[in-house]
Amino acid sequence: MFSYYIKLGWLSIRRNPILSILMVSAIAVGIGACMTVLTVNYLMSSNPIPHKSDQLFYVQVDSWDPNGFDENTEPVDQLTYIDAMNLMKAGKAFRQVASNRSGLVLEPSSEDERPFLVDARTTHADFFPMFDLPFLYGAGWDKSADDAQEQVVVLSREINERVFGGEDSVGKRVTMNGLNFRVVGVIDEWMPVPKFYDVTNGAFNLPEDVYIPFSVGVANQLSRNGNTNCWKEPDGEGFEAFLAGECVWIQFWAELRNEQEKEAYMSFLNAYAEEQKALGRFPRPLNNRLRNVMEWMEHQEVVEEDAQVMLWLSMLFLLVCLLNTIGLLLAKFLGKAGDIGLRRALGATKGTLFIQHLIESAMIGLAGGVLGLGLTWLGLKGVQRLFGDFLTHLATMDWVMVTTAIGLAIVSALLAGLYPTWRACNIAPASQLKTQ
Amino acid sequence: MLSMQNVAKIYRTDTVETHALRAFSMEVAEGEFVAVTGPSGSGKTTFLNIAGLLETFESGVYKLDGSDVSSLSDAKRSNVRNEKIGFIFQSFNLIPDLNVFDNVDVPLRYRGFKSAERKRRIESVLETVGLASRTKHLPSQLSGGQQQRVAIARALAGEPRFLLADEPTGNLDTQMAASVMALLTEINQRGTTIIMVTHDPSLAEQATRNIYIRDGQVSEDSSAETLSAPEAAA
Numbered sequence: 001m002f003s004y005y006i007k008l009g010w011l012s013i014r015r016n017p018i019l020s021i022l023m024v025s026a027i028a029v030g031i032g033a034c035m036t037v038l039t040v041n042y043l044m045s046s047n048p049i050p051h052k053s054d055q056l057f058y059v060q061v062d063s064w065d066p067n068g069f070d071e072n073t074e075p076v077d078q079l080t081y082i083d084a085m086n087l088m089k090a091g092k093a094f095r096q097v098a099s100n101r102s103g104l105v106l107e108p109s110s111e112d113e114r115p116f117l118v119d120a121r122t123t124h125a126d127f128f129p130m131f132d133l134p135f136l137y138g139a140g141w142d143k144s145a146d147d148a149q150e151q152v153v154v155l156s157r158e159i160n161e162r163v164f165g166g167e168d169s170v171g172k173r174v175t176m177n178g179l180n181f182r183v184v185g186v187i188d189e190w191m192p193v194p195k196f197y198d199v200t201n202g203a204f205n206l207p208e209d210v211y212i213p214f215s216v217g218v219a220n221q222l223s224r225n226g227n228t229n230c231w232k233e234p235d236g237e238g239f240e241a242f243l244a245g246e247c248v249w250i251q252f253w254a255e256l257r258n259e260q261e262k263e264a265y266m267s268f269l270n271a272y273a274e275e276q277k278a279l280g281r282f283p284r285p286l287n288n289r290l291r292n293v294m295e296w297m298e299h300q301e302v303v304e305e306d307a308q309v310m311l312w313l314s315m316l317f318l319l320v321c322l323l324n325t326i327g328l329l330l331a332k333f334l335g336k337a338g339d340i341g342l343r344r345a346l347g348a349t350k351g352t353l354f355i356q357h358l359i360e361s362a363m364i365g366l367a368g369g370v371l372g373l374g375l376t377w378l379g380l381k382g383v384q385r386l387f388g389d390f391l392t393h394l395a396t397m398d399w400v401m402v403t404t405a406i407g408l409a410i411v412s413a414l415l416a417g418l419y420p421t422w423r424a425c426n427i428a429p430a431s432q433l434k435t436q
Numbered sequence: 437m438l439s440m441q442n443v444a445k446i447y448r449t450d451t452v453e454t455h456a457l458r459a460f461s462m463e464v465a466e467g468e469f470v471a472v473t474g475p476s477g478s479g480k481t482t483f484l485n486i487a488g489l490l491e492t493f494e495s496g497v498y499k500l501d502g503s504d505v506s507s508l509s510d511a512k513r514s515n516v517r518n519e520k521i522g523f524i525f526q527s528f529n530l531i532p533d534l535n536v537f538d539n540v541d542v543p544l545r546y547r548g549f550k551s552a553e554r555k556r557r558i559e560s561v562l563e564t565v566g567l568a569s570r571t572k573h574l575p576s577q578l579s580g581g582q583q584q585r586v587a588i589a590r591a592l593a594g595e596p597r598f599l600l601a602d603e604p605t606g607n608l609d610t611q612m613a614a615s616v617m618a619l620l621t622e623i624n625q626r627g628t629t630i631i632m633v634t635h636d637p638s639l640a641e642q643a644t645r646n647i648y649i650r651d652g653q654v655s656e657d658s659s660a661e662t663l664s665a666p667e668a669a670a
Contacts, residue, residue, distance in 0.1 A: 001545065338529070342529050342542075343542065344514065345517065345523050346517070346518065346542050346543040346590070347519070347543050347546040349515075350510060350511070350514075429490050430485040430490040433490070433529060
């Protein structure tokens with residue numbers, strides 16, 4: 001009977017093309033608006049590293065100003081150089097990474113091409129296995145390179161194509177900020193959304209162009225392009241004083257494979273804080289945190305409140321569209337009273353007619369969903385145009401969202417069809433048969 | 437086969453009560469061709485709707501094939517309609533965007549027959565009404581008489597025990613009406629019980645039994661006259 005109901009649904013849709021187009025359009029507009037906002041929200045809040053997000057922990061140790069502290073005060077988002085290096089040196093986690101955003105000037109070997117700016121990340125060897133970066137050529141550097149301040153670099157695919165024409169550049173040399181780096185690896189496409197490993201500098205920024213050892217960045221006093229905050233002035237002038245001061249500017253991640261490792265690491269952090277207190281630092285009470293990737297995203301409010309308000313508004317808009325659809329469906333189904341009365345006379349039960357008309361509603365929903373996908377695509381293009389290139393990778397649809405759009409449209413149409421269908425099925429057949 | 441005893445039907449609005457049938461009693465035996473006549477508003481169509489389980493009634497007993505159908509659930513009434521009753525309407529009531537084959541197919545779908553069985557029945561019944569060559573035609577491509585033949589085919593396809601016809605020739609010219617009546621007579625002669633509501637005395641005469649309804653009751657019944665005639669003679 002299902003195929004029969006599909007056939008009847010199609011005939012009914014064709015019978016009242018204007019009414020059908022209006023219903024499909026109402027659903028499509030609602031779905032388009034809702035899915036545009038939902039897609040951006042979904043990508044904003046998606047898990048960027050689902051297979052190990054519960055093993056990666058953002059580390060916060062509270063070295064901050066004692067003034068204004070109360071029990072609800074959160075520790076600062078980043079670490080001081082002293083703390084980051086102490087935690088790296090202790091090496092208590094399975095893997096650990098201190099890193100910072102920087103910017104360099106890359107000087108191509110070809111005299112025809114001008115030097116250009118590249119986004120850089122100064123980091124540690126564990127960065128690559130810890131965050132599962134995919135490699136096109138070579139690999140990351142090892143810990144000895146960190147310790148020896150080796151001038152090695154990992155390039156993004158785009159930079160490798162620009163500088164080396166996309167060929168295997170491992171072992172080749174590239175000059176940045178006057179320093180000569182040896183290429184050890186080239187990353188394949190990698191676009192974590194959100195950019196979870198450094199949300200303090202923009203959760204939806206693109207990953208960096210080049211990656212170099214943290215120790216090289218410090219040794220050469222390379223620029224810091226990320227946020228730097230200090231609660232008291234460094235004791236003295238110059239870079240050394242800055243490093244020795246209470247300025248926070250480093251993101252620190254630890255990979256802890258199970259609850260035991262997490263508990264042990266938390267104990268270590270608290271012991272470290274106590275030790276620093278004994279040395280006259282950490283004036284606040286113990287206030288350290290370990291948050292996994294999704295907890296950290298939530299804490300940092302990666303999905304902004306405005307976006308969530310927009311989502312609710314778009315849902316309300318969909319509801320208004322559905323109320324319109326209910327009215328149109330009611331008009332359509334009650335207009336079929338003669339047909340329904342006849343079918344009742346010929347032996348159709350209310351149940352079979354109910355299914356038949358719900359399937360017709362679902363078909364309208366499906367058509368609305370497909371058209372709504374087109375409108376969603378246009379909506380996302382509009383979002384891109386409105387907010388610029390940095391949202392390009394947010395304003396795209398994956399199969400989950402396509403399926404969600406179609407599913408939402410069908411479910412919406414089914415809900416909208418319930419009352420009209422119920423009314424239609426309760427039409428008294430005898431009253432219709434004389435008047436047909 | 438069909439027995440109604442003291443059936444009453446009242447239509448109510450906020451201000452008015454209309455007694456469509458009052459203590460209506462009637463028996464129809466298997467194989468009869470009953471013509472029901474009467475003035476407008478006498479209750480003919482109400483009787484037909486109740487007989488076809490399209491309407492409920494306030495009081496009385498209605499037995500169909502010996503079973504009391506007065507208090508069946510809506511779904512069971514649908515099943516009884518589908519299996520035992522065929523309907524023919526004055527305005528044909530064909531579905532305009534289904535072709536002849538698919539129109540006849542409608543009650544068979546609800547019966548749950550397999551595709552091959554449905555096809556066999558549809559082809560056979562269209563052969564009976566003389567429209568075997570018009571299976572792909574839409575109703576709008578047929579004459580009034582042909583459309584009524586399709587409706588008759590649809591009513592017959594489920595091989596019902598009886599046909600209920602409400603002014604089956606009311607929308608047809610004389611020639612087409614005669615042809616439809618001839619077909620109904622032929623169907624009756626093959627054993628199907630027919631109850632036909634009509635305003636036309638000449639059509640009623642072709643039935644084997646005539647019933648006249650007035651004010652919601654049977655006021656004349658030709659079978660009673662036939663039965664009582666010998667007694668009167670005696």
